[in-house]
Amino acid sequence: MFTKEQIAERGFYTQHFEQGKQDNSLILNMGPQHPSTHGVLRVMLEIDGEYILRADPVLGYIHRMHEKMAEGKTYAQFITNMGRVDYLHALAWNWAFVGAVEKLGETPPSPRAEYLRVITCELNRISSHLLWWGAYLLDLGAFTPILYAFDDREELLDILQDLTGSRLTYASFTFGGVVTDMSDALKERITRFIARLRDRLPMYKSLVTDNFILLGRVEDIGHIPVDMAVRYGATGPVLRGSGVAYDVRRAEPYSVYPGLDFVVPTSDRTDALGRYLVRMQELEQSLNIVEQAVAQIPAGDIQAKMPKKPKVPAGEVFFAVEGARGKIGCYLQSNGSGSPYRVKLRAPSFSNLSLFAELSQGTLLADAVSILGSLDLVIPEIDR
Amino acid sequence: MSAHFLQDLPCLFTAAQDPLKTGLTFSVLLPPDQVREAARLCRGKGYHLEDVTVSEVQEGTLVLYHYDHFDRPGRICCMALSADNSFDSIADIFPGADWHERECCDFFGTAFAGHPNLIPLLLPPDAQTPPLKKQDGNKVPLTTIFPWAQAPATLEEA
Numbered sequence: 001m002f003t004k005e006q007i008a009e010r011g012f013y014t015q016h017f018e019q020g021k022q023d024n025s026l027i028l029n030m031g032p033q034h035p036s037t038h039g040v041l042r043v044m045l046e047i048d049g050e051y052i053l054r055a056d057p058v059l060g061y062i063h064r065m066h067e068k069m070a071e072g073k074t075y076a077q078f079i080t081n082m083g084r085v086d087y088l089h090a091l092a093w094n095w096a097f098v099g100a101v102e103k104l105g106e107t108p109p110s111p112r113a114e115y116l117r118v119i120t121c122e123l124n125r126i127s128s129h130l131l132w133w134g135a136y137l138l139d140l141g142a143f144t145p146i147l148y149a150f151d152d153r154e155e156l157l158d159i160l161q162d163l164t165g166s167r168l169t170y171a172s173f174t175f176g177g178v179v180t181d182m183s184d185a186l187k188e189r190i191t192r193f194i195a196r197l198r199d200r201l202p203m204y205k206s207l208v209t210d211n212f213i214l215l216g217r218v219e220d221i222g223h224i225p226v227d228m229a230v231r232y233g234a235t236g237p238v239l240r241g242s243g244v245a246y247d248v249r250r251a252e253p254y255s256v257y258p259g260l261d262f263v264v265p266t267s268d269r270t271d272a273l274g275r276y277l278v279r280m281q282e283l284e285q286s287l288n289i290v291e292q293a294v295a296q297i298p299a300g301d302i303q304a305k306m307p308k309k310p311k312v313p314a315g316e317v318f319f320a321v322e323g324a325r326g327k328i329g330c331y332l333q334s335n336g337s338g339s340p341y342r343v344k345l346r347a348p349s350f351s352n353l354s355l356f357a358e359l360s361q362g363t364l365l366a367d368a369v370s371i372l373g374s375l376d377l378v379i380p381e382i383d384r
Numbered sequence: 385m386s387a388h389f390l391q392d393l394p395c396l397f398t399a400a401q402d403p404l405k406t407g408l409t410f411s412v413l414l415p416p417d418q419v420r421e422a423a424r425l426c427r428g429k430g431y432h433l434e435d436v437t438v439s440e441v442q443e444g445t446l447v448l449y450h451y452d453h454f455d456r457p458g459r460i461c462c463m464a465l466s467a468d469n470s471f472d473s474i475a476d477i478f479p480g481a482d483w484h485e486r487e488c489c490d491f492f493g494t495a496f497a498g499h500p501n502l503i504p505l506l507l508p509p510d511a512q513t514p515p516l517k518k519q520d521g522n523k524v525p526l527t528t529i530f531p532w533a534q535a536p537a538t539l540e541e542a
Contacts (some may be wrong), residue, residue, distance in 0.1 A: 059483075060506040067491070068515050103407065230432045230454070232480035244454050251457035252403070314528050318407035318450065318459060331450070333439055335524045342516075344437040346450075354483045383506055 025053060028365075032061050036139040036369045039379025043356075043372075047365055055360045055368065057353055063383040070343035075101055075310050076175070078340070083169035085345060086381035088128040091121045091164070092323035094173040096330040097343075099254065100319035101175055104334060105312050110304040113177035114256045115297040119190070120163050120172065121321075122286040122293070126197070127156045128324035129279050129286075136276070136373040137208060140217045145208050152200060155193055162186055175310045177303030190294055194287050201283065209280060218272040222359055222371035225270060232355040235348050236326025237282065238375055241275030243268040248322035259296075262289050272374035279376070309338065325349050325376050347381040389425060390460065393418050399532035409458040413533050416464045416471055419449065423474040423481075426451045426460070434459070436474075436484035438492045440518045441526045445469045445494060449481075465526070473499035491516040 028045045031037035040061035046053040066085060070078050082093040095117060102108060109117070130153045134146030157167045163180060164172035172179040182190075208214055229239045239246055247264040249257040265281035267274035314336035320329045326348025333342040352375050360368045390412050391398055401408040414422055426433075434450040449462040464471060473496035475482040485496040486505035493514035496502055504511060526533055 060504070060508070063506040065515055071516075100407075103405070106405070230430065231478055233432045233434055233478075239454070246454040246457075251454075252407070252459075314524075315531070316406060316408075316529050318461075320407065320459075327434070329434060329450075331435070331437065331448075333529050335528055341524065341529065342437075342439045344435065346435045350483065351480055354480055358479070 024048065032058075036372060037379075038135060038377065041353075041372075041377060041379050041382075043368075045360075045365070045368070050364050050366070052360050052363055052365060052368055055357050057356055059383055061383065062380050064380075066345060066384045067343050070340045072339065074338050075312060075340065076308075078343070079173065080169075080171045083166070083171040084380070085347070085384060086323065086325070086328075086349075086378045087168055088131055088378050089124055089324040090168070090170040091117075091124040091173070092321050092328050093345075094170060095121060095321045096319055096323075096328045096345075097332075098173040098175060099321065100317050100330040100332045101310055101312055103319050104315055104317040104332060105175075105310050107176055107306050107310065108304065109175075109177050110301050111298050112181075112300040113302050113304070115293050116163070116178045116182060116302060117173065118256055118260070118293045119182070119290055119297075120160060120170075120178070122289045123156055123160055123163075123190070124170070125324045126283055126286050126290075127153050127160070129283050130156070132279065132324075132376045133204075136376075137214070139369055139373045140214065142208070142214070145204070148200070148204070148207075152197055155196070159186065159189055159193060162189075174303065176306045177301070179302075181302045182297070187294055190290065194291050197283070197287060201280075204280070209276070215273065217367075217370050218276055218374065221272045221367045222363070222374060223270045224355065224359060228355055228358065232358075233351040234326070234355060235351065236323065236376075237275050237278045238326065238352045240264065240266045240278045241374075242270040243274075248320050248327050252320055254319075254321065256293070257289075260289050260292050272370050275374045275376075312336070312340075320346075323348055325378060325381070326352060345384055347384060349375070349377050349379075350382045353377055353382055388412075388460075389429060390422060390462070393421055393425070397530075397533040399530075403458065407459060408461050410460045411463065411530070411532070412461070413463045413465065413530070416466050419447070419462060419464050420472050420474055420477065422462045423449065423477045426462075427477050429453070430455070431460070433474075433478040433480050433484075436481050436488060438488045438494050438516075439529075440492070440523055441465075441529070442520075442523045443467075443526050445492065446526070447471050447488070447494070449474070463530075469493060470495040470497060472497050473502075475499055490514070493517065 025048045031042035032040040042058040044056045082097045083090040085093045130149040134149030137145040164170045224242050245264045245266045262285045265278050267277050312334045316333050318331045329346030331344040335341040395412050397413040399411045431451040439446045444467040452459045488494045490507045
């Protein structure tokens with residue numbers, strides 16, 4: 001790789017921060033332990049007064065080299081890694097990898113498992129959005145909402161614990177199915193939870209969304225034109241907040257989503273408020289999806305009949321799912337052996353954060369915090 | 385099926401794929417000097433860059449660009465093969481490629497000519513060995529993974 005001299009010559013920062021600052025400006029190091037850089041994100045900023053001249057996210061603090069681990073493990077052993085890439089929507093990552101292997105091996109899961117995957121994945125999306133909502137408002141100075149969000153989320157985690165066996169680092173998808181079945185009692189609890197959250201959402205709207213203090217912090221902040229999203233490959237609510245109705249569940253339909261009735265919320269605002277509103281509407285849509293899936297779930301096995309060790313033929317496959325933060329992709333190359341030849345994990349936050357340097361230029365420092373929060377970053381997913 | 389817009393380029397091999405089987409609609413193996421032209425064509429057609437990744441085969445280093453479209457979904461994959469582990473950067477065409485190319489440089493030591501600042505992204509600045517590089521004995525021929533691409537006998541021929 002690089003020698004010490006080369007490093008000194010090239011510098012460490014994309015924006016050449018090691019070369020110092022201009023007159024009358026200030027270089028500010030934000031993170032990796034700043035309260036608003038959740039996870040371990042570090043951002044180098046050069047500011048003139050309170051205005052940002054240039055910004056540079058510094059990555060790698062929680063890099064674990066999942067792609068290398070994949071090459072040394074069997075296919076089944078790698079599923080547990082998938083619970084640890086994005087700790088907020090781990091089941092979507094489970095699905096991306098398991099789905100890629102199933103697609104290449106042409107071994108679809110059992111029909112009941114498809115529905116259980118949709119139910120758990122959507123509940124997980126709700127828990128992710130709830131945490132984002134609470135944490136984002138915490139960044140903006142509102143302390144109370146996160147207590148409400150965690151109250152709801154706690155109930156959700158109890159349900160997911162019974163459905164998957166874990167509360168955070170889920171690894172409950174198997175090739176051809178899922179690990180645990182849903183009992184009738186659990187069905188009841190999910191139905192009660194749907195009613196409960198539907199009851200709470202109007203309160204969240206009147207308490208927070210309509211609050212003029214929040215609007216002052218998110219309205220007309222961080223405009224992402226569609227062209228910028230295209231250039232950087234931004235997806236998920238970041239893209240839909242700019243008015244593009246692109247959702248992998250509809251664009252590249254997988255599992256039983258084509259048979260479920262839901263809309264893809266968008267907002268033409270393109271600012272932080274647009275992204276906020278999209279996520280709040282997605283909470284409602286995910287509740288609709290779970291409700292339908294619980295009503296339609298067929299009886300049967302939760303595991304399709306297939307060998308314990310999947311036989312994966314040589315070849316390549318790209319399988320994408322819609323995560324809470326955007327398009328999660330698993331690109332898999334197999335040489336026909338028991339371990340993957342090459343696994344590439346496409347993380348949505350990676351692309352969503354890469355536009356921050358351009359987006360934050362010329363904004364106020366306090367608005368940069370609002371922009372970072374509106375991107376809904378999960379750093380372990382970026383660093384992998 | 386009408387000709388794919390990428391077929392206007394001097395492709396080495398092309399393949400229409402079944403998205404239900406591979407998740408891709410079209411794959412193309414290009415000479416390394418054509419990846420920038422392919423990126424420009426995709427940019428002009430409104431495609432976005434999903435990721436840039438590298439893989440190693442017996443014939444050399446393989447770079448893969450995945451493009452997809454927001455309004456007309458259908459993933460296309462542009463690939464190029466290099467004997468000396470270096471390619472042209474497309475970071476000026478798709479700024480999103482900047483980080484992807486730095487990541488590839490971290491993991492495989494791949495050089496991207498024309499990249500604005502090819503410094504480590506995820507690995508520490510003094511990391512010495514690209515972790516994903518394979519031993520020669522562990523590499524498979526190109527055609528094992530891409531049966532549609534008859535391996536060129538030599539890269540010069542390609």
